[in-house]
Amino acid sequence: MTKIYMDNVSGTPMHPKVIEAITPFLKEGFGNPSNLHQFGRATSEAIQTARGHVANLINAKPNEIIFTSSGTEANNCALKGILAAHKKKGNHIITSEIEHFSVLNPLKSLEKSGYSVSYLPVDKYGVVNPDDIKKSITPSTIMVSIMYANGEIGTIEPIKEIGAVTKEKGVFFHTDAVAAAGNIPIDVREAHIDALSISANQFYGPAGIGALFLREGVRMLPFMEGGVQEGGRRAGTENIIGIVGMGKAAELANAEMTQRMNNVQNLRDQLRDGIHKNINHVYVNGHPTNRLPGNLSLCIEYIEGESILLFLDMQGVAISSGSACTSRSLKASHVIMATGVDAALAQGTVLFSLGIDNSGDDVKYVLEELPPTVERLREMSPLYHQKQKGS
Numbered sequence: 001m002t003k004i005y006m007d008n009v010s011g012t013p014m015h016p017k018v019i020e021a022i023t024p025f026l027k028e029g030f031g032n033p034s035n036l037h038q039f040g041r042a043t044s045e046a047i048q049t050a051r052g053h054v055a056n057l058i059n060a061k062p063n064e065i066i067f068t069s070s071g072t073e074a075n076n077c078a079l080k081g082i083l084a085a086h087k088k089k090g091n092h093i094i095t096s097e098i099e100h101f102s103v104l105n106p107l108k109s110l111e112k113s114g115y116s117v118s119y120l121p122v123d124k125y126g127v128v129n130p131d132d133i134k135k136s137i138t139p140s141t142i143m144v145s146i147m148y149a150n151g152e153i154g155t156i157e158p159i160k161e162i163g164a165v166t167k168e169k170g171v172f173f174h175t176d177a178v179a180a181a182g183n184i185p186i187d188v189r190e191a192h193i194d195a196l197s198i199s200a201n202q203f204y205g206p207a208g209i210g211a212l213f214l215r216e217g218v219r220m221l222p223f224m225e226g227g228v229q230e231g232g233r234r235a236g237t238e239n240i241i242g243i244v245g246m247g248k249a250a251e252l253a254n255a256e257m258t259q260r261m262n263n264v265q266n267l268r269d270q271l272r273d274g275i276h277k278n279i280n281h282v283y284v285n286g287h288p289t290n291r292l293p294g295n296l297s298l299c300i301e302y303i304e305g306e307s308i309l310l311f312l313d314m315q316g317v318a319i320s321s322g323s324a325c326t327s328r329s330l331k332a333s334h335v336i337m338a339t340g341v342d343a344a345l346a347q348g349t350v351l352f353s354l355g356i357d358n359s360g361d362d363v364k365y366v367l368e369e370l371p372p373t374v375e376r377l378r379e380m381s382p383l384y385h386q387k388q389k390g391s
Contacts, residue, residue, distance in 0.1 A: 001316050003316050004362045005318050008294060008353040012202060012203065015205075021244055022241050029042070046240065051243075056251075056254055064215060069208060077223040080110070083115065089142050090140030093107060093115060094146075120132050123339075125155055134165045134169070146159070148175045153285040156180070159193070173193055176197045179202060183203060194218050195214050205242075208242055261293045267360065285297035297350075299336070299348045302348070306321050311373045333346065
């Protein structure tokens with residue numbers, strides 16, 4: 001049976017060289033890095049090597065990288081940890097309406113604890129206006145948290161411009177870069193970023209390992225307590241296998257970034273053009289050009305995205321209908337709705353997220369299977385028949 005994976009936004013397969021790098025540690029990497037004997041030294045050195053590779057990926061210093069269990073934990077650590085360490089400064093946070101729930105939900109909890117949160121709107125492409133951020137900053141503002149790029153619609157935010165605003169105003173700038181890190185170039189120095197969240201399974205590393213960049217000098221109360229690991233900022237025996245895998249994945253992503261971007265973007269554009277040629281009433285979500293290389297988010301009118309997903313799955317093609325964290329919900333995505341898409345049209349959202357393992361043959365196969373799938377589903381759609389009668 002044909003198996004084509006175009007759901008890389010939900011998680012990427014591990015790169016063969018990552019598997020090769022972690023295999024020895026499955027057998028011999030059991031020494032606790034906190035111990036001074038040879039077994040502990042071996043794993044400690046491996047962790048520091050990996051820390052360096054992750055730092056290089058975003059132009060950070062190795063001591064500014066804190067390993068976590070995921071991008072979600074990194075977001076929670078940044079928000080709750082930095083805010084708690086600077087609560088005397090104020091109680092105001094600025095974010096956007098299209099953030100991932102690992103940002104929105106902690107902020108909702110913080111609101112119940114007395115913090116004030118401003119949720120900024122986005123334009124029809126999902127772009128946050130840096131001027132809106134500037135106007136929203138008050139004397140009590142502690143932090144601005146705006147994602148680097150949106151995994152659902154692909155839009156890349158004006159991070160450098162936002163960073164310039166936060167630096168001028170003297171507030172902390174956190175960005176959820178889970179969808180971006182390892183897929184597009186990031187420079188935390190150039191963008192004046194104070195904290196940045198990463199997840200290894202977005203760039204062909206293992207699942208269950210992430211990292212938080214915390215700029216040197218920025219205080220954060222530890223989210224996890226009970227040990228001195230990660231410079232006392234994140235307690236718990238280190239996930240050696242995950243960290244080694246993340247380090248290798250970061251090293252590969254850094255070295256192959258341009259080639260990967262060009263190849264994946266070319267395939268995405270072929271898929272987009274083929275869909276527009278063969279299917280009518282299809283609309284692209286997100287910014288038309290300033291977007292993640294492999295992201296193609298579409299609204300296909302008159303049918304539900306979940307139905308397309310299930311029918312394509314029967315043909316061996318795996319896609320998404322939005323964020324993996326909300327894929328079991330029948331509600332339209334909060335991200336799509338925030339861009340002003342009509343609720344009925346938003347139900348027809350599908351997301352093709354291509355990766356380095358996809359090929360031209362994969363795109364060709366999808367373009368053969370998708371049009372008849374859409375046609376079949378539209379034949380069962382009362383909305384489509386109503387439209388046909390009215391036209």
